[in-house]
Amino acid sequence: MSRADTIIPRVVAGVLDGQKASRDDLLECARLAGDSAGHYELLYYANQIRVKHFADTVRLCSIGAGKVGACSEDCKWCAQSAAFAPGQKPAELIGPEELTDAACSARRNHASSFGIVNSGLKPGDPDFQAVLEATRQIEQATASEMRLCASLGLLTPQQAAELVDAGVTRYNHNLETSERMYAQMVSTHAYKDRVDTLKTARTAGMSLCAGGIFGIGETWADRIDMGLTLRDEIEPDVVPLNFLSPIPGTPLGDAKPMGPREILNIIAMYRIMMPTADIKIAGGREINLRDMQSWIFYAGATSVLIGNYLTTIGRSPEDDLKMISDLGLKILDR
Numbered sequence: 655m656s657r658a659d660t661i662i663p664r665v666v667a668g669v670l671d672g673q674k675a676s677r678d679d680l681l682e683c684a685r686l687a688g689d690s691a692g693h694y695e696l697l698y699y700a701n702q703i704r705v706k707h708f709a710d711t712v713r714l715c716s717i718g719a720g721k722v723g724a725c726s727e728d729c730k731w732c733a734q735s736a737a738f739a740p741g742q743k744p745a746e747l748i749g750p751e752e753l754t755d756a757a758c759s760a761r762r763n764h765a766s767s768f769g770i771v772n773s774g775l776k777p778g779d780p781d782f783q784a785v786l787e788a789t790r791q792i793e794q795a796t797a798s799e800m801r802l803c804a805s806l807g808l809l810t811p812q813q814a815a816e817l818v819d820a821g822v823t824r825y826n827h828n829l830e831t832s833e834r835m836y837a838q839m840v841s842t843h844a845y846k847d848r849v850d851t852l853k854t855a856r857t858a859g860m861s862l863c864a865g866g867i868f869g870i871g872e873t874w875a876d877r878i879d880m881g882l883t884l885r886d887e888i889e890p891d892v893v894p895l896n897f898l899s900p901i902p903g904t905p906l907g908d909a910k911p912m913g914p915r916e917i918l919n920i921i922a923m924y925r926i927m928m929p930t931a932d933i934k935i936a937g938g939r940e941i942n943l944r945d946m947q948s949w950i951f952y953a954g955a956t957s958v959l960i961g962n963y964l965t966t967i968g969r970s971p972e973d974d975l976k977m978i979s980d981l982g983l984k985i986l987d988r
């Protein structure tokens with residue numbers, strides 16, 4: 655019997671029994687999943703965790719940009735950073751009407767939540783007031799049927815409380831990668847700022863959405879360490895996983911694209927690390943997964959971002975809805 659026949663089922667049996675997988679065991683599972691037999695075994699067992707906690711249900715969410723471009727920060731993968739596009743136009747604010755139209759369109763595509771996402775380190779007063787107004791208009795236009803989320807960067811306790819009062823019930827702020835790798839990717843704000851913002855949002859009463867980006871040169875140890883920080887310190891309800899779409903002009907513009915099997919292994923490892931969290935597949939899935947889009951659910955995902963992303967075009971909602979229907983999965987649209 656090979657190691658792949660023993661450790662992956664043993665780790666998953668522990669997780670199904672309510673135990674937390676150890677860092678060493680997780681690293682070993684990831685290593686074994688690097689060959690074909692281990693890869694399919696990892697997916698097979700990760701799917702058992704998904705089925706136990708989510709049965710045949712999935713959720714869809716959608717995002718709209720509230721403020722675009724000219725960001726002061728230097729996240730190396732991001733096309734919105736002014737550091738990589740000198741002479742970029744000033745940041746553009748998107749009006750509440752346009753965001754409300756986007757939310758209504760997402761609702762028609764069965765999204766149960768809509769997030770307003772702003773570029774920048776933290777909200778300034780005009781853009782923050784615009785988010786509050788957009789939130790109120792979307793609540794009215796969708797008859798409060800959608801969960802409203804916001805992703806505005808670093809937050810003060812006062813801003814967090816105002817978002818809650820306006821109807822925002824979930825805050826997104828990604829850790830992006832491990833603390834070790836983060837220091838190589840971003841120099842303009844600290845990992846701790848991100849952790850603190852998530853805790854501020856939680857204290858104000860918001861549910862948390864926090865994940866990261868892969869394909870930026872990180873190792874498996876980085877992937878697992880971010881997952882363990884999320885699992886043990888942050889406890890998000892939703893974990894968005896993004897896969898780099900290299901954007902020309904950014905420092906990662908020439909990065910080698912990820913392969914589909916590696917992406918599926920990451921999804922499966924996050925399902926094992928956080929068995930009851932909603933694992934959401936977000937940016938970069940179409941270009942990196944190619945023909946293997948539908949495998950994300952077998953690997954353990956329970957949610958996808960439907961429609962376009964912030965800086966790249968997504969798959970058509972019709973294709974995603976057809977894929978989910980063909981798989982016999984049911985969309986929870988509340």
Ligand code: SF4
Nearest residue numbers: 725727729732735773
């Ligand atoms: S990821 Fe966000 S904070 Fe970083 S450069 Fe892009 S818009 Fe700015």
